[in-house]
Amino acid sequence: MDETPTGAPGAETAANAPQKGTVTHRAIEQIKAMIAGGRLEPGQRLPTERDLAARLGISRSSMREAIRALTVLGVLEARHGSGIYVTQLEAGDLLETFGVVADLSRGPRLVELLEIRRVLESTATALAAARITDDQLSEVEKHLTAMNATDDPEEILAHDLAFHREIAAAAGNETMAAILEGLSSRTFRARVWRGYQEEGAFARTRREHAAIHRALAARDPEAARASAAAHVGEVEEWLRTQLRAVP
Amino acid sequence: MDETPTGAPGAETAANAPQKGTVTHRAIEQIKAMIAGGRLEPGQRLPTERDLAARLGISRSSMREAIRALTVLGVLEARHGSGIYVTQLEAGDLLETFGVVADLSRGPRLVELLEIRRVLESTATALAAARITDDQLSEVEKHLTAMNATDDPEEILAHDLAFHREIAAAAGNETMAAILEGLSSRTFRARVWRGYQEEGAFARTRREHAAIHRALAARDPEAARASAAAHVGEVEEWLRTQLRAVP
DNA sequence: TCGGTCGTAGTGGTCGGACCACATCGGTGG
DNA sequence: CCACCGATGTGGTCCGACCACTACGACCGA
Numbered sequence: 001m002d003e004t005p006t007g008a009p010g011a012e013t014a015a016n017a018p019q020k021g022t023v024t025h026r027a028i029e030q031i032k033a034m035i036a037g038g039r040l041e042p043g044q045r046l047p048t049e050r051d052l053a054a055r056l057g058i059s060r061s062s063m064r065e066a067i068r069a070l071t072v073l074g075v076l077e078a079r080h081g082s083g084i085y086v087t088q089l090e091a092g093d094l095l096e097t098f099g100v101v102a103d104l105s106r107g108p109r110l111v112e113l114l115e116i117r118r119v120l121e122s123t124a125t126a127l128a129a130a131r132i133t134d135d136q137l138s139e140v141e142k143h144l145t146a147m148n149a150t151d152d153p154e155e156i157l158a159h160d161l162a163f164h165r166e167i168a169a170a171a172g173n174e175t176m177a178a179i180l181e182g183l184s185s186r187t188f189r190a191r192v193w194r195g196y197q198e199e200g201a202f203a204r205t206r207r208e209h210a211a212i213h214r215a216l217a218a219r220d221p222e223a224a225r226a227s228a229a230a231h232v233g234e235v236e237e238w239l240r241t242q243l244r245a246v247p
Numbered sequence: 248m249d250e251t252p253t254g255a256p257g258a259e260t261a262a263n264a265p266q267k268g269t270v271t272h273r274a275i276e277q278i279k280a281m282i283a284g285g286r287l288e289p290g291q292r293l294p295t296e297r298d299l300a301a302r303l304g305i306s307r308s309s310m311r312e313a314i315r316a317l318t319v320l321g322v323l324e325a326r327h328g329s330g331i332y333v334t335q336l337e338a339g340d341l342l343e344t345f346g347v348v349a350d351l352s353r354g355p356r357l358v359e360l361l362e363i364r365r366v367l368e369s370t371a372t373a374l375a376a377a378r379i380t381d382d383q384l385s386e387v388e389k390h391l392t393a394m395n396a397t398d399d400p401e402e403i404l405a406h407d408l409a410f411h412r413e414i415a416a417a418a419g420n421e422t423m424a425a426i427l428e429g430l431s432s433r434t435f436r437a438r439v440w441r442g443y444q445e446e447g448a449f450a451r452t453r454r455e456h457a458a459i460h461r462a463l464a465a466r467d468p469e470a471a472r473a474s475a476a477a478h479v480g481e482v483e484e485w486l487r488t489q490l491r492a493v494p
Numbered sequence: 495t496c497g498g499t500c501g502t503a504g505t506g507g508t509c510g511g512a513c514c515a516c517a518t519c520g521g522t523g524g
Numbered sequence: 525c526c527a528c529c530g531a532t533g534t535g536g537t538c539c540g541a542c543c544a545c546t547a548c549g550a551c552c553g554a
Contacts, residue, residue: 022507024315036350036434048534059509061308064536065315068271072316073347080535081517091356094348100320101341103283105422109338112422119370120363175352175359187283269536295505306538311507327506328546 023058027066030056035075035086046076046084073097091178098182110192111240117183118232120176121164125212125228126221127171136170137216144213148206156202157193163209167216196238204234270305274313277303282322282333293323293331320344338425345429357439358487364430365479367423368411372459372475373468374418383417384463391460395453403449404440408433410456414463443485451481 020026031052034040046052053063067084070076074093077085087093105113132140140163147159161184168177197205208231215223267273278299281287293299300310314331317323321340324332334340352360379387387410394406408431415424444452455478462470 024507028319032347032351050534061311061510062508064308065312067535068312069316069319072275072320073344075347075351078535079517080515081533083517083534089351089353089356091352091359094351097320097344100279100322101338104279104322104336104341105338106336109336109422112338112420115420116367116423116426119366123366173359173362175356176363179363271536297505308539309537314506325506326546327544328504330505330546 022062023056024062024065024069027052027056027058027063028069031066031070032075035089040086042086042089044086046086048083091175092181095175095178095182098179099185099188102183102185102188107243111236111243113183113188114192114232114236114239117180118229118236120180120183121168121232122225122229124168124171124173124176124180125216126225127173128167129216129219129221129224131172132167132170132216132219136166140166140170140213140216144209147209153194153197157189160205160209161189167212192235192239195242196235199238201234201238205231208234269309270303271309271312271316274299274303274305274310275316278313278317279322282336287333289333289336291333293333295330338422339428342422342425342429345426346432346435349430349432349435354490358483358490360430360435361439361479361483361486364427365476365483367427367430368415368479369472369476371415371418371420371423371427372463373472374420375414376463376466376468376471378419379414379417379463379466383413387413387417387460387463391456394456400441400444404436407452407456408436414459439482439486442489443482446485448481448485452478455481 031040031046040046047055049060049063049067052067053060056063067076067078071078074087074096075089077087079085102113128136143159143163143166147156147163150156164184165177165181168180171177208227211227212224212231215221215227278287278293287293294302296307296310296314299314300307303310314323314325318325321334321343322336324334326332349360375383390406390410390413394403394410397403411431412424412428415427418424455474458474459471459478462468462474
């Protein structure tokens, strides 16, 4: 796959790629390649930092930077005193960084993100309407009633998040659920939500949630898609006018 | 705002976390917070590694790991000999890592990713049908004809990618375009595409591309959405049967 | 004066070593 | 048999040195 058996008695394995970018970048690519190539399975333990560094012929410092980067990306997981492991490479592991995108985006980007969320959320809700089990539905209802039973913004937000999370989970596409999770991350949600709810949108939000739940209970994908799209669309439109007013 | 007059373990220093996780993790959060809080603008130059390390009271090594991680995430950009800068925080900068997700996903995850691509691609194509300019349309046509004029798989793939890239760009949602870009990254596309095209799907692909182009030229969003969904759906369905056959 | 050249200071990139904090496992003694 | 404890190995942190590159200004020749 990547060997270059050209002479070179000294170096054997992995000693290819002349000198692209930084050595750390090279190390990152090597490890990613090992995983993509199946030489490292999810959950498997890697050699020690010192070993890895020696194998690629770089210092431990540089190797640590590479490992740290992959850790932040959700590809690796370092356990102090134990070792370095490949994550399960589940959607949740890898897409956690999606929240960073949402948190650092501003202005027009926020609207774009909401547009994407509208598309995905409506699709997920439609799928959920067709697949949701009774247990999952009752879980959704739990958060719905809890959300309507309090007026503590923090609590409302928490149940709101859980409400949509349950629906996304019921859609059966973990990757989609993970992305939606990122698009609803605490900070992102808080930034937009705060202003939105301050304008007395509680009642409207409540109606929209009720409509979504009704569609789910009726197992009506079309109604579910429409109500979810409208729900996100309301926030989206509000944000759009906000940006127009205060550019 | 947040001076740290050396030492003083008593802890004051506006806005600082006690001692969660690793110091590197703390540094990452601090820098992210600085950007999210507007204290660091896109394109702005950061203090030197040595300075930053001193300010947060950590070693340069740890600070370097933090910077490296943020660099890989597309938040920062290090220029050898010059300094460290905040990226423009455009969709492309931050979502580059999305390609990693696509490259490392396997099995059922691949289908999920294609499902997401189908949803987003069809939406983007529909939007493009309503907004595309004549110039952009001719650009799309260029890649379409070039794609049909050769039988070199590599070249076909390149023009295929460009074809969809142009359409995504015409949709006017940079973030969506960036995500789709990641979902069509070279390696991801190559892994799925290769097998798909080996089964003589060229003709079918050609027809589907023609249909998409026709819808765009007619400025017909509905037709565009349908043809794009069908296009991705074909690949998706093929992959689904593949996984069923060889689990 | 103008233009290019060359030093030099400052920056990120790399390295090696040292020590600390924690997890794990085996042996020990009850 | 179990609880304890120490040894060992691992990642986490720090330090100091040096290299490679960039930026900028002083210098020199035309």
